[in-house]
Amino acid sequence: MHAAREGIFMNKAITDGIVFQPLPFSAGLGVWSSGDGTPGSDTYAISGSGVFVAADADFAGCLEVLKVDPTARVRYMGETPIIAGCYLRVTAKVKAISGPLPAVRVSGWAGQAGGAPVAGLPAFGPATQLTNYGQVVEVSAIIGTGDRTGVDMLWSGADYGHFGIDLTGLTGGVVRVDDIQIEDVSSVFTRDLLSLVDVRDFGAKGDGVTDDSAAFETADAVANGRTVMVPAGDYRLADNVTMENHVKCEGRIVQDAQYRFILQRGYNFDAYLGAFKDEETAFKKAYQALINFADHESLDLCGRRVSLSEPVNMQACDPSRTVYATRRVIRNGQFEPVDGVAWDADVVTSQASYSAADELTLTDVVDxxxxxxxxLVEGNGVGREVYVRSINVTDRTITLSAPLFDAEGSQNFTFTRYKYLLDFSGYEKLSQFVLDDIEFQGSGIASGIMLAPAGLTFHLRDCFINKPKDRGLTSPGRGCQGMMLDRCQFISAEQPLPVSQRVSIGFNANANDVKIRDNRVNRFKHFCVLGGSGTLITGNHWFHGDNETLGVRKGGVILTSPNPKSIFTGNYCDNNFIEWTNEHSSDPSLGAQFSFGGLTITGNIFLTSDVASWANFIVIKPYGPGHYINGFAVVGNVFRSSNGQIDRVERVDTTFADLDYGRTRGLEFRGNTFHNVHEPVSNPATLDHDQATEALTWVMETGTALPFDGHAKFVDTVMPDGAISNSVGTRIHEMPWAEGSQGADNRSVHLNWGTAVKGSVRYQVRMDTPY
Known part of the structure; x- marks a missing residue:
């Protein structure tokens, strides 16, 4: 479309100041051509085949034409403008006077600015055969730029025309022609003259084959704030198209993934659903637009449920982008899978080699x-939630999300690829992405969300991860750095199953600075597996029990870093435990690294019910020897067992190794409340000792009073509880001295006196060396 017509609207205002009506014949025949109407063609002013008749019984003034050629033409030599969105009706009234009766049709010559003809356009409308002398017959045709029903001459690409009529058939007849009329009939084709611009008026075909991209953009360019109308049809867009005005689609947009369709106004999922008529395609195209247009920071799903026949490869929605780091939000809707084989996990077993010296790499990977x-990577010596972060086919190497604790050499590994509703793993890096107020309805068919291998501050807030098949949210690499999970619900698809049979996991994280706040989690195998450090876990309620009597319990939160510098505060840990390991260490024995420390558990509620007496709430599990506690606080928590008593709240799982209790340092285990716990513990522990017979050395057993069955290393204070006396009853006022780590189990202390005495004392004993 020519720039001269940009800004002209498809309504009556187009024609303001434009004269379409030709001059009447009474004004002179010099502007009426007997040829095609172009400058230089013969006119009826000099031709002997036509004369003006001033008085006629039917016409006030008319042109009388003697038909001397097989096709006699009457063309106005004025240039009638052809404007996109404006439809012209050319009307002529004729009557035969004598001689052979001709056929009559509206005709025209199409031209471009500069005078060049436009090839390929229809030159005439439907013909009407005259059958009687003296009978007035009206012929008409509509000329326009849009391919619409009722348009007789589709003139797309023309700037102007010379219009009139043709007389065809035998020669020798005489015909009189009334003044030819040209009028704007755009209102016939426009439902709302003040608000709609139709893409067909600018050459759109809607046949599913023609590229209508240019027509869409031209229509948008002239809409100037009004709505662009896309009527019924399939409109193929084989290029990027950006629409600045509102768009209303009755027809369907067809566009390949590499091209963008960006709606700058009225941008939301409903608009794209209206355009593409398919929920999956609409979501992909709306997401593509979201990451390619700066004026929209969020995609509103409008409360819609989007049914997915297969996982959405989010990166493939716009193949041109592999890295994205601008804040964007998808919010307010639901995703659900349509059951089918597309959701079945892919499982590959392949041989590979591993060396702790290159702790994140598998080498010589077969196939x-x-x-x-x-x-997901599984095999001997592989910890929980280790994933394939990247692949180098040429070098036959795989980069892992975490090291393997005991996998030196070659072995067969199993690689299981779960299928996720939204899968961001195709990106190299994705940062500042937010999912808000969305329900991910896995229905036991699909997992929820897979993150990119790298990125910062992914945020999931106010969302439901409902019945994921295998995983709620998976991080296959470092895309969880700074991740935030706020006020979400994770609801397992395995709720009826006993804990021992569950396999699904709420989420995992490998990177640092994760914030997990105010979430509710129901009956997974594990709530989460956390491999990074700097994690804040506050205000959450995770419960993973079952209806079994004396049921098995598993870890709810799994920490896989021995020194995570993390905090649990104000949580409700229900029928599971916090499990603290170093399973993501390539050399899990103690070396130069920090040992188990940097963890604070404060102000939480721990509850269990209907479990065996050996159930616990805090479990440390070293995967290699030499480790010890070095900075660990368990303060102000409530530990409760209902429907049965448990032995104690904490233990060390010695499947692979035990702790070195002689090196314990900086352990604060105090201010906690114990209900139905047989052996409450604290450090320091305040104990009583009654010495019934006189002795120089009192052997005081701490029993089970210290956490994790720790060594009784130091006696901080001793206070007599009543008189200390010798064998003759004399009160002794001397100060005793203490020795810690006594006895075969190092859990006794000796209180030494200068003389043999008896009595009672209260004393405070520690299992650690204070900082």
Missing amino acids: IATIPVGA
């Missing part, structure tokens, strides 16, 4: 091209 990024 590596069959192994997808994001696959």
Whole structure:
């Protein structure tokens, strides 16, 4: 479309100041051509084949034409403008006077600015055969730029025309022609003259084959704030198209993934659903627009449920982008899978080699091209939630999300790729992305969300992860750095199953600075597996029990870093435990690294019910020897067992190794409340000792009073509880001295006196060396 017509609207205002009506014949025949109407063609002023008749019984003034050629033409030599969105009706009234009766049709010559003809356009409308002399017959045709029903001459690409009529048939007849009328009939084709611009008026075909991209953009360019109308049809857009005005679609947009369709106004999922008529395609195209237009920071799903026949590869929605780091939000809707084989996990077993010296790499991987990024890695010596972060097919190497604790050498590994409703793993890096107020309805068919291998501050807030098949949210690499999970619900698909049979996990994280706040989590195998440090876990309620009597319990939160510098505060840990390991260490024995420390558990509620007496709430599990506690606080928590008593709240799982209790340092285990716990513990522990017979050395057993069965290393204070006396009853006022770590189990202390005495004391004993 020519720039001269930009800004002209498809309504009556188009024609303001424009004269379409030709001059009447009474004004002179010099502007009426017997040829095609172009400058230089013969006119009826000099031709002997036409004369003006001033008085006629039917016409006030008319042109009388003697038909001397097989096709006699009457064309106005004025240039009638052709304007996109404006439809012209050319009307002529004729009557035969004598001679052979001709056929009559509206005709025209199409031209471009500069005078060049436009090839390929229809030159005439439907013909009417005259059958009687003296009978007035009206012929008409509509000329316009849009391919609409009722348009007789589709003139797309023309700037102007010379219009009139043709007389065809035998020669020798005489015909009189009334003044030819040209009028704007755009209102016939426009439902709302003041608000709609129709893409067909600018050449859109809607046939599913023609590229209508240019027509869409031209229509948008002239809309100037009004709505662009896309009527019924399939409109193929084989290019990027950006619409600045509101768009209303009755027809369907068809566009390949590499091209963008950006709606700058009225941007939301409903608008794209209206355009593409398919929920999956609409979501992909709306997301593509979200990351390619700066004026919209969020995609509103309008409360819609989006049914997905397969996982959405989010990066493939716009293949041109592999890295994205601008804040964007998807909010207010629901995703659900349509059951089918597309959701079945892909499982590959392949041989590979591992060396702790290159702790994040598998080498010499057989059939590596069959192994997808994001696959869960399982095998001997592989900790929980280790994933394929990236693949180098040429080098036959895989980069892992975490090290392996005991996998030196070659072995067969199993790679399982779960299928996620939204899968961001195709990105190299994705940062500042937010999912808000969305329900991910896995229905036991699909997992929820897979993150990119790298990125910062992914935020999931006010969302429901409902019945994921395998995983709620998975991080296959470092895309969880600074991740925030706020006020979400994770609801397992395995709620009826006993704990021992569950396999699903709420989420995992490998990177640092994760914030987990105010979430509610129901009956997974594990709530989460956390491999990073700097994690804040506050205000959450996770419960993972079952209806079994004396049921098995598993870890709810799994910490896989021995020194996570993390905090649990104000949580409700219900029928599971906090499990603290170093399973993501390539050399899990103690070396130069920090040992188990940097963890604070304060102000939480721990509850269990209907479990065996050996159930616990805090479990430390070293995967290699030499480790010890070095800075650990358990303060102000409530530990309760209902429907049965448990032995104690804490233990060390010695499956692989025990702790070195002689090196315990900085352990604060105090201010806690114990209900139905047989052996409450604290450090320091305040104990009583009654010495019934006189002795120089009192052997005081701490029993089970210290956490994790720790060594009784130091006696901080001793206070007599009543008189200390010798064998003759004389009160002794001397100060005793203490020795810690006594006895075969190092859990006794000796209180030494200068003389043999008896009596009672209260004393405070510690299992650690204070900082």
